[in-house]
Amino acid sequence: MQQTSERPAAAAGGESARHRFDRMDRLSERERQVLEQLATGATNHAIARTLHVTEGTVKAHVGRILMKLDLESRTAAAVAGFAFLHRCPACRASEATG
16 A cells, blocks of 8 residues: 655654654653653643643643654544553563664
């Protein structure tokens, strides 16, 4: 099947997992917490309650996550967060050794 999107391969998921996960270093601790919640499918309201912040603050964090990870949607962020949180142990070991 031929890809019809004009998006670059990296944005379409063609980049290496290592490259995608390297971007996670761009996130603040709080943005990582929000991303973890996004990966579970939590709503802004639920994330706000869990992290004891306003929904507006969550929306701001989500916007920065999208920008820093070069993603186009909340769903893409949730998928990236899920993949990062559930990567295989061998992948984590190779990331630690560089």
